[in-house]
Amino acid sequence: MFNKLFGKKPAELRQPVDPMVEAEQQYQTLKAERGPSDPDTLQALFAYGQALNGRRHFEQAEQAGRELLTTFETEFGPDHPNVGYGLDVMATALAGQERREEALTHRKRSVELLQNHFGHNHEMTLQRARILAVDLVEAGQVDEAQKTLDTYMPSAMEIPPLYADYMDTSAFVAQAANGPEAAIPILEALIDFFRQHQQDSTAQYASKLFNLSQVYLQADRKLDALNASSEAGMVALETYGPDHPAAQDIFRFQTDLREAHERGEF
Numbered sequence: 001m002f003n004k005l006f007g008k009k010p011a012e013l014r015q016p017v018d019p020m021v022e023a024e025q026q027y028q029t030l031k032a033e034r035g036p037s038d039p040d041t042l043q044a045l046f047a048y049g050q051a052l053n054g055r056r057h058f059e060q061a062e063q064a065g066r067e068l069l070t071t072f073e074t075e076f077g078p079d080h081p082n083v084g085y086g087l088d089v090m091a092t093a094l095a096g097q098e099r100r101e102e103a104l105t106h107r108k109r110s111v112e113l114l115q116n117h118f119g120h121n122h123e124m125t126l127q128r129a130r131i132l133a134v135d136l137v138e139a140g141q142v143d144e145a146q147k148t149l150d151t152y153m154p155s156a157m158e159i160p161p162l163y164a165d166y167m168d169t170s171a172f173v174a175q176a177a178n179g180p181e182a183a184i185p186i187l188e189a190l191i192d193f194f195r196q197h198q199q200d201s202t203a204q205y206a207s208k209l210f211n212l213s214q215v216y217l218q219a220d221r222k223l224d225a226l227n228a229s230s231e232a233g234m235v236a237l238e239t240y241g242p243d244h245p246a247a248q249d250i251f252r253f254q255t256d257l258r259e260a261h262e263r264g265e266f
Contacts, residue, residue, distance in 0.1 A: 020054070023048040027047070042071060045064060045068050049061050050089060053089065059097065065092075068085060070086075072085065081114055087106045095135055103139075107132045114128055115129075127165070130152065133173060142177050163193075171186035179219075184212070184215055190212075191208060206239055207246060226258060230254055233254045
């Protein structure tokens with residue numbers, strides 16, 4: 001079930017395509033051919049907004065999210081669950097610009113709309129609730145973030161890929177509450193979870209392993225941090241590609257640690 005839900009392993013794809021460029025081309029083509037309100041055009045705009053956020057072009061992503069939000073509200077009404085797509089893009093873009101309170105407002109409304117329509121246990125509701133927990137931590141509301149995770153975690157455990165994301169977020173919340181030492185056991189269990197399910201050649205695995213390496217460093221476990229980031233870098237090269245910002249972050253982190261090790265600093 002786990003492999004089916006995750007889909008094909010990115011290790012099999014040796015020539016990564018820039019998702020932002022691909023998403024923009026798809027959106028512009030559909031907009032020209034079918035108009036801005038066509039369902040396929042709106043889906044493409046959502047994908048483009050997500051890709052912009054992934055590339056950290058947050059101001060452009062905010063514009064895409066605002067366009068998506070306005071169109072959905074006009075076409076379906078302000079309380080339709082599809083409005084949540086625009087709210088989600090907007091919330092991520094606003095958080096990326098350090099506009100935390102605005103981001104929280106949008107994310108909470110997104111979760112509310114999705115839960116009202118799909119229910120508490122639906123994957124879409126669960127995913128947005130998890131991201132809300134992240135936004136709450138970044139806004140300094142750690143206790144509220146933990147309450148949110150506690151509310152939705154039992155349902156997330158039924159969906160392996162989503163449970164992996166919830167474990168990662170649990171580590172993030174634990175670190176915010178009690179420091180890096182509290183997060184390390186959760187992240188190590190998450191890495192084992194990926195390996196057990198043969199997902200250790202995926203972009204997600206590289207990202208989670210990089211998270212662990214950063215926490216190792218914060219806990220002054222520098223050699224562990226170097227080893228984890230080295231493995232994360234190899235996987236990121238195959239999945240993200242060498243020019244992706246996520247891969248570049250890993251490479252810089254690994255290089256700094258390796259040079260420090262060569263200087264005998266640890």
